[in-house]
Amino acid sequence: MLRLALFFLIVSIIAGLFGFGGISSAAAGMAKILFFIAVIICVVLFAMVLIGVGAVSK
Known part of the structure; x- marks a missing residue:
């Protein structure tokens, strides 16, 4: 998605x-819209990793 945002910027x-x-x-x-969507997805995934959603537990 960031690659597409960079393409639109160019x-x-x-x-x-x-x-x-x-x-x-x-x-x-x-380009702005795609960049902010990519940032939001990145933040959501980072938050999911911090709280442990999707982690394999034994």
Whole structure:
């Protein structure tokens, strides 16, 4: 997911350099959304590891 966010960021920068403002802002918005989704997933998984959800217990 972070790879896709980075792709949209690069597309946004290139579109901005060539003067395509609408495409640039749309790609930047998608990059922001995907980045924050990835951060939320990372935090949730980290919290699950800390509380031991899914751990194998004997």
